[in-house]
Amino acid sequence: MECITKEQIRDFAREIGIDLVGFAKPDCLKEDQERLKEREALGLSCSIEERDVLKRISPEFILPEVKSIITIAVSYNVDYDIRHSNRSYGIISRSSWGIDYHKVLKEKMEKLSEFIKSKCQEVKTVCLVDNNPLLEREIAYHAGIGWFGKNGLIINDEYGSYIFLGEILINKYFEPDAPQKTKCGDCNLCIKACPTNAIAEPYIIDTNKCLSYITVKKGKIEEKIAKKMGRRIYGCDTCQQVCPFNKRAKKVVRPEFVPDKLLPRHDLIEILNMSKKEFAEIFGPTSSSWRGKSIIIRNAIIACVNTKEKSCIEPIKNLLKSQSPLLRGYSAWALSHLCEKEILSEIEDALLKEKDEMAKKMMIEALNKLKGDKIENNKG
Ligand code: SF4
Ligand code: SF4
Numbered sequence: 001m002e003c004i005t006k007e008q009i010r011d012f013a014r015e016i017g018i019d020l021v022g023f024a025k026p027d028c029l030k031e032d033q034e035r036l037k038e039r040e041a042l043g044l045s046c047s048i049e050e051r052d053v054l055k056r057i058s059p060e061f062i063l064p065e066v067k068s069i070i071t072i073a074v075s076y077n078v079d080y081d082i083r084h085s086n087r088s089y090g091i092i093s094r095s096s097w098g099i100d101y102h103k104v105l106k107e108k109m110e111k112l113s114e115f116i117k118s119k120c121q122e123v124k125t126v127c128l129v130d131n132n133p134l135l136e137r138e139i140a141y142h143a144g145i146g147w148f149g150k151n152g153l154i155i156n157d158e159y160g161s162y163i164f165l166g167e168i169l170i171n172k173y174f175e176p177d178a179p180q181k182t183k184c185g186d187c188n189l190c191i192k193a194c195p196t197n198a199i200a201e202p203y204i205i206d207t208n209k210c211l212s213y214i215t216v217k218k219g220k221i222e223e224k225i226a227k228k229m230g231r232r233i234y235g236c237d238t239c240q241q242v243c244p245f246n247k248r249a250k251k252v253v254r255p256e257f258v259p260d261k262l263l264p265r266h267d268l269i270e271i272l273n274m275s276k277k278e279f280a281e282i283f284g285p286t287s288s289s290w291r292g293k294s295i296i297i298r299n300a301i302i303a304c305v306n307t308k309e310k311s312c313i314e315p316i317k318n319l320l321k322s323q324s325p326l327l328r329g330y331s332a333w334a335l336s337h338l339c340e341k342e343i344l345s346e347i348e349d350a351l352l353k354e355k356d357e358m359a360k361k362m363m364i365e366a367l368n369k370l371k372g373d374k375i376e377n378n379k380g
Contacts, residue, residue: 093235
């Protein structure tokens with residue numbers, strides 16, 4: 001007699017607000033090894049992805065006794081009316097509305113683990129959500145949570161792709177669930193809608209072009225990609241918004257994922273002027289804060305340029321004196337796009353004081369653009 005059944009786990013999971021549970025074999029990822037090597041060789045992986053292929057496919061590196069992987073999915077498809085404002089705004093991905101999902105999912109998984117441990121002796125578990133190198137979507141696929149869409153996301157028939165995924169590695173065997181075949185058919189809406197052509201071919205995402213990754217990338221963003229960011233401050237939902245399976249996906253009542261201080265369309269000027277304390281209050285509770293304030297403000301500066309927002313000029317001028325060299329460089333870049341020659345002297349003054357090489361280069365490029373001639377990198 002088993003100490004616990006898959007159905008008992010599913011029933012308890014539903015009670016604590018977990019929408020889907022699936023079971024996979026720990027070696028389910030071994031078949032992905034070759035595909036990962038190919039991706040790496042084609043240069044489709046980005047800097048935030050784990051480069052060690054073995055770490056990505058080996059749950060036993062985390063729990064040596066692992067016998068099954070329990071995958072959970074929690075929908076964040078809350079019913080929320082986005083209020084449009086007349087002021088200039090930046091867009092926050094739906095995945096970052098409300099409380100940081102890492103925290104929410106971790107709590108639910110810990111409860112589920114405790115429930116299993118209360119029924120079965122000598123059970124060991126490790127709860128994971130996004131903070132590990134394992135191929136999360138592939139595990140969810142093998143656990144039958146959903147099927148792969150051409151946009152590279154896991155799509156569930158009932159909840160669409162607006163689902164957060166988490167895994168519990170466990171030293172107890174459960175019969176694996178069956179993977180599901182793709183249902184995209186002839187649809188190519190996500191490929192057509194992607195602003196950067198990051199869906200290199202169906203199911204293959206070039207993460208170096210994908211704005212979900214670009215918006216959290218450190219440092220300078222290639223200008224032609226920055227232009228495609230539009231108003232995006234954190235993440236990108238475009239390939240999910242157009243997906244027919246999301247249009248008919250079930251809505252959920254989940255107050256933790258309803259936006260609070262950080263709005264889905266957040267005022268750009270408020271972001272540009274944010275102090276450290278304000279950043280902690282507005283962005284801190286959400287999942288968009290992990291890369292820090294400078295990355296969010298950099299994206300807001302880019303959004304101001306992309307929307308030609310003149311009301312952003314004053315706050316951007318203040319950022320020429322920011323403590324962050326990235327923001328000093330970006331403010332010069334933005335001013336060269338939003339202003340005429342009247343701004344020259346302010347950028348020249350900033351350049352005289354600048355010590356950081358990247359910021360200096362961006363200031364010189366900004367001056368060149370405004371003057372229409374070349375100056376040498378010999379100031380300061
Ligand atoms: S998240 Fe945005 S940039 Fe990335 S593939 Fe989807 S539409 Fe393209
Ligand atoms: S938009 Fe169409 S092609 Fe893309 S994932 Fe959805 S169903 Fe598949």
